[in-house]
Amino acid sequence: MTVSNKPFLSIVAPCYNEEALLEININTIINYLQSKNDKYNWEIVIINDGSKDKTAVIANKLAEQNTAVRVIHHPTNLNLGNAIKTGFSNSKGEIIVVLDIDLSYSEQYIEIMVDKLIETSADIVMASPYMKGGKVIAVPFFRRVMSSWVNRFMSFAAQDKYHTFTGMVRAYRKEFVQTLNLKTRDYEINPEIIYKAMILRAKIIEIPANLDWTEQNKFAGKRKSSLRVLRSFFSGLMSGFIFRPYIFFIGIGSFLMLLSLYELIWLLYDVLAGVAKFNGVLQPGEVHSFSHSLAQEFNKNPQSFLVGGITFIIAIQFLSVGFLSLQSKRYFEELFHLGTSFKKKNEN
Template sequence: MKNKPVLYIIIPCYNEEKVLPITAPLFKQEIMKLINRNIISVKSKIMFVNDGSKDQTWNILCELAKKDDCFLGISQSRNRGHQNAVLAGLMESKDQCDITISIDCDGQDDINAMDSMVEEYLKGNEIVYGVRSRRDTDTFFKRFTAESFYKLLNWMGVEVIYNHADYRLISSRVLQEFANYKEVNIFLRGMVPLVGFKSTIVYYERHERIAGESHYPLSKMLSLAFDGITSLSIKPIRMITGVGFVIAVLSFIGVLWSFVEYFIGETVNGWASMTSLICFIGGVQLLCLGILGEYIGKIYLEVKARPRYIISDRTYTKTTICEEENK
């Protein structure tokens, strides 16, 4: 059995002033339960990542850290999105702990599933994915679109875990290797499996949001889905090539047919058919250009290599496990 690992729970926060007073004690209760079970170190912490909140979220996090050294907080210089906030917490904690568990702040993910995640780590798994056992709390539209999204990603060749979001345990060993992935366009649930290492799944039930409102509307969900496809798969480009080839063949056949009709004297002036043909080919061309433009735009962002996150403030002095052991 491994030595008791230092656990950091990574929690991204964006305008969570209503839910933090409720969920912060629940996270503290869970980490104390794991410590009392003697399966994690007493040095384990809860790290909140403030993603440029506009309300009192950061002030609440500072108060939590001031009253209890179990709580840590870092604040991004501006809002950069959920994926970048999770990444910031993972990268900032990878030298300070043995394992991390990332989870949302709203209390929808079952906090008690952390017990099983740590147990699976102690059995030798470096990554433990939290997977929803069912989607009863979702509307039909959200359930249908989410499940279709996972199926679409798998069809596109993206390696994702079905019904897994960003609730997962990752060892520091994996994070050290993951730090070598320098993409600016981040889709963690598709990137983490690329690192490899032994992994497993823990199933849990997802609940209703405890308080406040969701900060992930349909527009952001669609944006995340498109980022996931274009960041990790080139299949859309290959599909464009296939569609272009088919249209080229059909166009060539159409040209031959028009010549035959012309020479046998049965040509008819067909404005409607010509207009339909032009609109169809024009629409396909514009769609293909749009998809190619998305890839070119991502290349543009990657080449600039701007920082994926910037920490403007923190509630603690950053140290490493090695530094603490040498004290």
């Protein structure tokens, strides 16, 4: 807290090649925050992530014009994850708000998220266009569908059911988020934060929000920082595995096991039926053995034995990997929890 006892907010704005809208949108955020001076103390931390256009020049000009604006430059493009981590480590405020510089989420969500964070004593508050009450406006169809399905996939994989794992517009309690040992370097940082927060039993709140690209679409062709949609889609799918990787292996293994057992049980039934059939017509003292019937059935349907046997072996492999990944996940979560606790104690 500051001397005035008002919450101190650090607004982190990662930027890469945003000369088209950086000055306009930073000034929009400044004007909004100035209207809340009676409620918050604040700063804006612009992370210029190695931009190749005039982003650095514009950002420096903004910092010269307003002492509440600071700029941190990456000499090269280190990607979104590293930009956000730089913002976390250089924020002075007790509450950190990460905004998308295109303001596809209105600047008004600063107050909404911060108030919810304080009101609920949460560790993280995240804006969600996919929960009830949220909206997606003017986002290209292909991008909207891919983003929606990635987040549904993550919601299925996660133990705690949230609606938006990939969004970066969030408010964080600095004391909490700076204890996280974050490793990812790009878009995956957002689901990584949620995953590690879940391990630590953090209080995570979602609020409905409008994701609106109406203004952003006016800059089509002028912005060089457009996200690589397919890359973010596949990285999102891979991020889904970090929540509960074992369910995918066990799910596939169980499905293959059922298929193999179906095939093998019918083969066993045919073999036993063959034993009974031949034993019924043989002379007294003659016996049609099980192995003989099995050999005849194999000669009749070798492909069934082959498919059933191979499927059974593959199913065992998937199930084994699933149980091993479950064990590894539990070890990782326990070690991460302990490591974070030791780190927090040492810092204190």
